[in-house]
Amino acid sequence: MAACQPTTLPLAARVDEAGRAADTVAIIVAGGIGTRFGDPNGKQFAQLCGRPIIAWSLIAFNAAPSIAHIVVVCAADRRDEIAEIASGLTLSKPLSMADSGEVRQESVTSGLAAMPSGYAYVAIHDAARPLIQTDTIERAIAVLRADRTLSGTLVSKRVTDTLKLVEDGVVVSTPDRSFYWAAQTPQTFRTKVLLDAYANARFEDFIGTDDASLVERVGGLVRCVEPSSPNFKITFPEDLALAETIMRIRGGAGEVLV
Numbered sequence: 001m002a003a004c005q006p007t008t009l010p011l012a013a014r015v016d017e018a019g020r021a022a023d024t025v026a027i028i029v030a031g032g033i034g035t036r037f038g039d040p041n042g043k044q045f046a047q048l049c050g051r052p053i054i055a056w057s058l059i060a061f062n063a064a065p066s067i068a069h070i071v072v073v074c075a076a077d078r079r080d081e082i083a084e085i086a087s088g089l090t091l092s093k094p095l096s097m098a099d100s101g102e103v104r105q106e107s108v109t110s111g112l113a114a115m116p117s118g119y120a121y122v123a124i125h126d127a128a129r130p131l132i133q134t135d136t137i138e139r140a141i142a143v144l145r146a147d148r149t150l151s152g153t154l155v156s157k158r159v160t161d162t163l164k165l166v167e168d169g170v171v172v173s174t175p176d177r178s179f180y181w182a183a184q185t186p187q188t189f190r191t192k193v194l195l196d197a198y199a200n201a202r203f204e205d206f207i208g209t210d211d212a213s214l215v216e217r218v219g220g221l222v223r224c225v226e227p228s229s230p231n232f233k234i235t236f237p238e239d240l241a242l243a244e245t246i247m248r249i250r251g252g253a254g255e256v257l258v
Contacts, residue, residue: 025115029125031104057132069115109198121190151193151221153189163177183212187211187212197211
């Protein structure tokens with residue numbers, strides 16, 4: 001198990017180079033039931049390198065200097081379980097919880113309502129992506145912070161497979177894959193922009209597949225930021241085995257960040 005433990009930055013080092021105060025709230029969405037994963041307990045609570053999957057996201061965001069507060073969105077009857085996991089991690093950032101909804105968009109809405117006011121940015125992350133690293137979180141926030149024309153940043157990966165446009169099982173065309181990126185999380189936004197985008201979506205009864213799609217449809221500019229290493233979503237049991245292998249390699253290589 002030792003090889004799986006992250007080597008996190010000491011608390012005294014959790015200040016960015018500019019001495020900037022933490023200005024971002026992290027909302028970690030952990031309300032899914034993971035039907036395809038096949039664990040009735042919920043995949044976010046499955047063990048990965050000796051810790052529940054959700055613990056790794058908590059560790060990564062807690063180590064990020066830009067993060068001021070963490071909100072976990074989960075089923076109401078799992079709050080005690082989340083609190084117990086968090087207490088075992090000795091987090092330095094304050095944590096609060098919000099109830100999940102029937103769909104992801106409702107869960108994020110709940111998280112936004114629960115976040116403390118006064119923070120410039122909000123980062124939305126799926127608990128099913130436990131491989132997220134602190135340096136990727138910081139880069140995504142830094143890119144947004146540095147460019148006032150941006151409404152948000154989207155951690156995403158360039159598509160490397162050949163893509164096919166298909167109708168009724170028949171290939172229609174082969175688009176240029178250089179234009180395509182696979183969206184991941186965290187997705188980080190200016191707080192007011194995201195709140196307005198969610199209000200607009202509720203008013204128009206629009207359901208998006210991710211947070212960026214809500215911001216895009218109201219004219220917001222979102223820039224892609226590539227993760228520093230694999231950041232895939234745990235969907236099937238074999239994904240868990242692969243994630244454990246990656247974490248063991250990271251630990252064995254003595255990497256500084258989660």
